[in-house]
Structure formats: C-alpha cells, structure tokens
Amino acid sequence: MKRLVILIATGLLLALIGNLKAQSISQTLDVFSYPESVVATETHFYVSNIGAQGQSTAKDGDGFISKVKKNGDIEKLHFLPKDDSLNAPKGVTVINNTLYVTDIDRILGFDLDSGNRVFELTISEAKFLNDIVAKAPETLFVSDSNAGKIIRINVGQNSYQLLDLPAMKGPNGLTLSEDNMTLYCVGFGDDNKPNGPIYRINLDPLSHEVIGDYKGQLDGAQYRDGMLYFSDWVGFEKKGGIKKLNLSSGEITSVKLGAPLGGPADFFIDFENNTMFMPALLENKFHIISL
Secondary structure (H helix, E strand, O other): OHHHHHHHHHHHHHHHHHHHHHOEEEEEEOOOOOEEEEEEOOOEEEEEEOOOOOOOOOOOOOEEEEEEEOOOOEEEEEEEOOOOOEOOEEEEEEEOOEEEEEEEOEEEEEEOOOOOEEEEEEOOOOOOEEEEEEEEOOEEEEEEOOOOEEEEEEOOOOEEEEOOOOOOOOEEEEEEOOOOOEEEEEEOOOOOOOOEOEEEEEEOOEEEEEOOOOOEOEEEEEEEOOEEEEEEOOOOOEEEEEEEEEOOOOOEEEEOOOOOEEOEOEOEEEHHHOEEEEEEOOOOEEEEEEO
16 A cells, blocks of 8 residues: 555656646747737748837837748847838738738738748738738738737738727737637737737628627737637736637637746747747746746
C-alpha cells in the first residue's frame, strides 16, 4: 500500500510539473518595435511592428513586418516592405503566398517570395484599421476600431464595402468559422473602457448579435473546433490574458499562461504544435508560449 501511495503521489507530482511546463512562456523576443499582430505559415511566422515610437496612428513610415522561424530565430527583422513604406501596420493574414496587412487607412498585399507589393487599397472613411481575416483569395474582412465598422474587401476588383451593421464598440479581433459563413469579432470597447463585447456576425443573410455578457478590452481572436479564443488586456497594465469561449455552452475559461501579459494583442495559436505566438504590445515584447 505504501508503494502504491508513493507511486500515485509521484504521478501527481509529475503531472503537475508537466502542466506547469506545458503552460508557460518558453521564449521571449524583445527585438521588435511594438509588435501588434502575428500570422504563422508552415515554416515561419510574420510579425507586424507599429514602429520605434509605438505611434499607432502616425503616418511616419517606420513600421515593418518581420519574418521569424518557428523556433524563434529571426530570419529577417525588416522583411517587408522591400521598397515601399509602412506607417503603423497592425493585422496580418496570409493567403496564396500573399501577406495582407492593415495600415491605418489602407490595406496592402505583399508577395512573400519577391517581397513586391501586389495590392493596395485606401479606405477613404477609415479611422483606425485594425485586424484582418481572409474568407477566400478575393475576400477579406477588416475591422475599423475607431469607426465601429467591419469592411468587406474585394481583392480582384480592388474595392470595398462597409457592412450594413449598427456601430460596434471598438471592433478589433476577427476570425471566421469553419464554413466561412460566420464572422466572430471581439471589441476593445469605447472611451478606453473595458466594455468591448463578443460579436457573432452571420454573413448570409447579414445580421449580428452579442454573445453572452463578457466584456473587456478585447484584442485578438481565433476560432477552432467550436471554441473562440480571445485576448483581454483587462487594463493598461501587465494583467492581460487569454480566454476560451465554448460557443455551444457559453462557458468561458482562462488559458493558463504562467504569467499575466501587458497588452496581449493579435495572437496566433499553432494547434498542431501546441504553441501560441503572442505580441505583448504594452511590454514591447513577443512571447512564444507552450500550451
């Protein structure tokens, strides 16, 4: 019996150690310039940098995109743009080897092999373009946090349309359901208050609703298997984290990260490798987290 108790206790201790190791920041990169968003491909991840001063609305030309290997090695810090300039890039997405990025009042696309700019569209009504998600090679959705709007982009026609929806509270992170018919959006709130809700937008026919009662300063979002992962700054201090919403039951739980984060922004979870890539905007750092 004593041996059995020892074995059980040892097993529990190993499980506890394993959990602590599995839910911790494994690597922190501090070479970026206010990293805001990240997207991953099979071999690399790409990080948008607002710029040296962190001026998110300044057209100062100091923003850039970094190319990083999955193990955290910086392949090229200033990877994009090659010839043009970026001001304060934020949301990024990759589709068909083209990286699309929001930049205050415009969307740009860059070929990842050549680095050449292959797309540019200015949104005349834009106030603060933020996150971006691709529904198809020719259809993108972009959030305008300060205008409270979601914008549909037609890449082939180089045109856009504001979705005919009531104004939202700081629409920020965007992510699509598996069938691409539902767009989820999390809000950062308005007047710097933690009153941003979670929205579900049905694309055909167009409608939207608020999901549940949770509110905060919500930033990044990612959908997977009926779960909506989202980041919450909580405040303008180092106390943010990641939540997980079960869209069937409505239950919200915390993703254990080992430590609070300062301004957790547009993250990317690599579910196949149980890794989260996390820009911490207020810290001016980038964390690679083992889940």
